[in-house]
Amino acid sequence: MKYLANVTTLKYRSEKCAGCGSCVEVCPRGVFEMQGKRAAVTDRDLCMECGACALNCEFGAIAVNSGVGCAAAIINSIINGGPPSCDCSGGASSCCG
């Protein structure tokens, strides 16, 4: 399953890649694969902006505007300000567990 096309904020600069393979190891969507000595992006639209790759790339080759892809969280952030977070105002039963 894929979500909307051409919306991800994933930016990959292959010239900075040192070929450690961390991004391939952490991405649960198979966005990266090793091609020779460097990582390459397979399909950008698979990306869900979780941010694991960017956090674990020691060479700063990856950037992504990561965040919670949850409608309730985003509506909350529109109403109350601040970034979308799982700490929903609904409290108890409204969120992930």
Add this chain to the structure above:
Amino acid sequence: MQLQTLQFVKKVLPPFSIGSVSTPGGPVFRVTSDWSRADTWGMIKSRVGAFRMNYAVTPGLYAAGEPKQDSDVFVTANYKLTFDILRRSLKEMNAWILVLDTKSINVWCAAGKGTFGTDELVQRIAATGLDKVVTHRRLILPQLGAVGVCASEVHEKTGFRVSFGPVQARDIPAYVRAGYKKNKAMRTITFSMIDRLILTPMEINPAMKKFPWFAGGILVLFGLQPSGLLFHPAWSNGLPFLILLLLTVVAGAFLTPALLPFVPFRSFAVKGWIVGMLSSALAVGTLGIIDGHNTILLAVSYLFFPALSSYIALQFTGSTTFTGMSGVKKELKIGLPVYIGAAGISLALMIVFKLKEWGLV
């Protein structure tokens, strides 16, 4: 020391533990890989409601089997269901389990919040004296923990080298047998029909909490007469819309998530709208509960309810394994004005309906 260990065990022995193991960092509980009836019941309760919010195990170090100084260390969250799934997956293995304090939240959500994170891991390693318990310097983390844990920073601060294991704990034995190597299936997250169905109670629950408000609104609307609020018209004219409202919740919170890949288009708002239209068509056409000759009621059936189903379906983006923030923002940017518009027009139409009913226009 022996006596002390015994007292410690007697005092706070958790139900999943079978004795304790003494380590240089103090005694730690040995856990069973079996699930009791209470564990299964706890899982069910966690899947349907707020019970999950306080379903926790005490953070710290635990032993599975007969771990030695060179045994693997698996790191996990202190959400009890997560912990239970891990210990079950470690059946017949000898390993250490390091439980982080994630405030009883699962690995992925906690990693997103940062509680399953670099700082907590570094602190927990120090607090448990892990460097004295094991002689090696390797940690195996669940892959989804990578959202919150920077492996190189952990190595720098503690000397422990982080490997991100498989996404699912059930793949751990195969991962270890393969020489700590993951194949593509182990590192890819799936979203099967069963995965989706397990999540639907938490979609239906919050939607049904708002149901009485909507239902009350509908009854008042239909019951309101120049002479006051009358029960008979409220019930007889309002009931069809109550049924449609229920169908709409089923459409948005259950059918759309369950049939997700089979409903056309990638947008969740569009998917929910399509299923909502079908449920309105079912109510108007097949069931015939809405008076098809009344243009206003017909218009509201096809305007308001599919929009509501769309809105409810959009909430499911928070539970999937493939939707991202930018996509959801885009959907809301277009969707919210449409929802507000649909609700506003529907309300105006109902006012016209009432005025006509009262013979004022």
